[in-house]
Amino acid sequence: MTETTPSKLCDTPRNAVGRVGVLDISARLFREQGYGAVSLRKIAGAAGIKAASIYYHFGSKDEIVVAVLDRGIRVVHDSMRQAVSALPENTGAEAILRTAIQAHLRALLDLSDYTSANVRIFGQVPQPVRDANLPLRRAYEAEWDALLTRLRDDGALKRDVDIRRLRLMLIGALNATLDWFDPDRGSADALSRSYADVFLNGILQRQDT
Amino acid sequence: MTETTPSKLCDTPRNAVGRVGVLDISARLFREQGYGAVSLRKIAGAAGIKAASIYYHFGSKDEIVVAVLDRGIRVVHDSMRQAVSALPENTGAEAILRTAIQAHLRALLDLSDYTSANVRIFGQVPQPVRDANLPLRRAYEAEWDALLTRLRDDGALKRDVDIRRLRLMLIGALNATLDWFDPDRGSADALSRSYADVFLNGILQRQDT
DNA sequence: GCAAATATCTAACAACTGTTAGGTGGCTGG
DNA sequence: CCAGCCACCTAACAGTTGTTAGATATTTGC
Numbered sequence: 001m002t003e004t005t006p007s008k009l010c011d012t013p014r015n016a017v018g019r020v021g022v023l024d025i026s027a028r029l030f031r032e033q034g035y036g037a038v039s040l041r042k043i044a045g046a047a048g049i050k051a052a053s054i055y056y057h058f059g060s061k062d063e064i065v066v067a068v069l070d071r072g073i074r075v076v077h078d079s080m081r082q083a084v085s086a087l088p089e090n091t092g093a094e095a096i097l098r099t100a101i102q103a104h105l106r107a108l109l110d111l112s113d114y115t116s117a118n119v120r121i122f123g124q125v126p127q128p129v130r131d132a133n134l135p136l137r138r139a140y141e142a143e144w145d146a147l148l149t150r151l152r153d154d155g156a157l158k159r160d161v162d163i164r165r166l167r168l169m170l171i172g173a174l175n176a177t178l179d180w181f182d183p184d185r186g187s188a189d190a191l192s193r194s195y196a197d198v199f200l201n202g203i204l205q206r207q208d209t
Numbered sequence: 210m211t212e213t214t215p216s217k218l219c220d221t222p223r224n225a226v227g228r229v230g231v232l233d234i235s236a237r238l239f240r241e242q243g244y245g246a247v248s249l250r251k252i253a254g255a256a257g258i259k260a261a262s263i264y265y266h267f268g269s270k271d272e273i274v275v276a277v278l279d280r281g282i283r284v285v286h287d288s289m290r291q292a293v294s295a296l297p298e299n300t301g302a303e304a305i306l307r308t309a310i311q312a313h314l315r316a317l318l319d320l321s322d323y324t325s326a327n328v329r330i331f332g333q334v335p336q337p338v339r340d341a342n343l344p345l346r347r348a349y350e351a352e353w354d355a356l357l358t359r360l361r362d363d364g365a366l367k368r369d370v371d372i373r374r375l376r377l378m379l380i381g382a383l384n385a386t387l388d389w390f391d392p393d394r395g396s397a398d399a400l401s402r403s404y405a406d407v408f409l410n411g412i413l414q415r416q417d418t
Numbered sequence: 419g420c421a422a423a424t425a426t427c428t429a430a431c432a433a434c435t436g437t438t439a440g441g442t443g444g445c446t447g448g
Numbered sequence: 449c450c451a452g453c454c455a456c457c458t459a460a461c462a463g464t465t466g467t468t469a470g471a472t473a474t475t476t477g478c
Contacts, residue, residue: 017426018425034245036244037335040466041464050426050428051465051466052467052468053426057425061466061467093413120332123329124243124245126246156413156414157413158413166412168389169407172385175385176378176382176384177381180381194378195378198408198411199412200411200412201411202407202408203367203375203409204303204367205364226456227455249435249436249437258457259458261439262456264437265454265455270435270437
């Protein structure tokens with residue numbers, strides 16, 4: 001959740017909040033309250049500093065938001081790629097998809113305020129900010145498209161699926177969990193199993209057994 | 210899309226915007242730009258009146274938002290209920306589910322700025338406003354739960370599905386289309402067919418034929 | 419021990435927000 | 449023809465927003 005740039009082992013002023021602290025707090029507040037409800041003074045207050053001090057670390061509010069959004073994508077992208085590439089060579093299509101889904105939901109619901117903040121506020125943010133975040137988003141989407149295309153070409157998925165549409169459906173469905181997921185009612189991993197079950201096999205009772 | 214209260218057949222001043230006009234414009238702006246980006250002056254400007262004039266029709270901004278949110282749910286609820294209840298008595302489970310999904314997506318993507326505004330801004334709005342909209346939301350969710358429970362008890366769905374979770378997955382997935390759906394790239398009805406296909410049967414290629 | 423850098427502070431700005439008070443013109447019922 | 453209501457107007461308010469300028473304490477490198 002932290003991942004400080006380890007430039008030097010000792011940050012200079014002893015009790016300083018610093019750029020990373022401001023960013024962490026911003027991500028948490030954006031995730032909890034949305035974009036419009038979080039002012040610079042709110043961020044500063046939660047960090048124990050004054051609003052103007054933020055301008056020592058960032059040139060504008062938008063710069064903070066872009067930094068939060070970008071890292072949100074990086075976290076979930078790394079999480080998904082690493083989980084999939086850690087699988088054994090001969091892993092089946094179903095297990096690959098289940099792993100990717102699990103990694104995405106873990107990053108969104110357990111791992112990172114940045115990823116959840118991204119999903120929550122992306123649609124609320126001014127367009128220049130959205131545009132700045134788009135390249136990283138596109139790269140993550142391309143990773144999913146590549147994975148799904150590979151599975152389809154291996155014959156694991158129905159031949160006629162539209163990859164782009166399937167990816168939009170899948171990620172959209174997973175991201176929507178952020179609106180209602182409650183860690184007290186169930187784990188992210190259990191939830192990811194449910195989603196994999198539905199997407200892989202559907203909900204209809206079958207008469208083939 | 211309109212549904213004016215038909216109190217009297219002739220609204221008095223000829224070129225008046227009126228309560229309904231303000232509401233229609235608010236819904237459209239909220240759908241297009243989100244909650245935080247739409248001020249009273251923006252609404253008034255789009256309506257061709259001044260901000261203070263809005264207070265003739267509404268007591269506060271929140272009152273407008275609640276009115277928009279409530280009607281958004283009413284539209285999609287009526288649309289779904291009416292579509293399902295118009296089906297012949299002996300309609301199968303699969304066709305019922307497909308119809309409900311289609312009605313929901315139609316209301317969201319084709320029919321109503323109110324429904325799309327609701328889905329877009331519900332998560333951005335202050336909590337008292339959310340709370341005011343909750344009863345109608347709950348009623349719509351209960352309608353879905355009843356439908357899904359009936360299908361499961363008829364043996365059409367897998368016996369072990371959690372109804373509440375399935376409903377959250379389904380409606381969440383459908384609502385997420387609002388972020389990317391482009392009417393120029395495909396119809397809402399075609400999209401609803403894709404969603405029904407995936408939810409009913411999954412995406413895995415089967416070896417049973 | 420001193421200069422420099424780091425991370426914060428105070429004070430203020432213009433713009434914008436939702437909201438209120440009170441005034442105005444036109445249509446309608448009697 | 450006129451009282452009254454409907455739907456709007458102008459003007460202004462207090463509070464909040466992102467942002468800037470300049471001062472200040474603390475730590476570090478030499």
